Amino acid sequence: MKSPSLWLAGVILAACAAVPLREADARGHAHARTTVHRVDGSAGASRVVSAHGPHALYVRSGHVHGDGRGNVDGHTRAYTRTAHGGTVERHESFYRHSDGSAGRQRSTHVDGAHGTTLTGSGAIARDAHGHLTGSRSTQITGPHGTQYAGSTSVANGTVTHTRSCTNASGDAVTCRRR
Template sequence: MSKTPLLIATAFALCATTLIADQAEARERSRAVQRTAQGGSVAVERSNARFDSQRQRTWQADGQGNASAARSGSLSGANGGSAGYDRSAYRNADGSAGRQGSAYANGPNGGTASTSGGISRDADGNVTGARSTTATGANGNSYTGSTTVSDGTLVHTRTCTNAAGDAIACPRGH
């Protein structure tokens, strides 16, 4: 009986073990969970050679029809880029409800973007909300836009400028 297949299998197993150990050392992950009768939270962190990230989530309810929840997270890339978000929502026993949130992104070559806003409904069913967004390319051109809604009327405005601050045409669809 030849020892070659056994030697090849042993060498493969040693290489695979080394690769798995290297992968395990290169990646880290943690998760924390808490729960109560009224709510809870979850937090997760990850880290490896390409990025680091964190995210959290919380929720609560009082048993009377009132509840809320929130989420947030961030990411940082090894190449210098980063992004994140933050959002929350609520509902009340009287029928009112709402949500709000924001997000951002920063490119490794200088481009940035951010948005934030929210919308709510009061106990009588009236809805109001607003959102604003800005983006700047690595070349310095920028976009600023906002949208509002109130009493069923939607209004959107936008402005685009070049790196010198001069007004330019906005891309279609924005």
């Protein structure tokens, strides 16, 4: 029997991380929101959401700030612990300036209940002239030590992707395609 690729296992793990919490284990829920409007035209807003059960937890927070002159920035953070012991952490920040430039950064870390880990990070930016630059990297380690490392970047209209895979002994192996 063939096992699914590490990439697919990581995606499934990340997608399923909140399922037990939302369906069966959510016993408590809290939500808070604040908004501030200042005389100088700037404004800010924050939000916190949490839910928990006997074995699961979900917390998300975010903040956005505008200076009243067309510049906006903010960040979000999220943490999930599943009833089965897996955890997911995500951090994200973003900005948009009045000149049209904008950017976003994100990092994610998943610890699966059965030993799989996934770490990903990336950033993308658009300058005032519309040119994009960015990169993203992902590392996945299976419960038996197999590893995948991938990286994608974009600059000057060119997208580049590299990847490598190793077995549990650390020897390079061919990465399977999806």
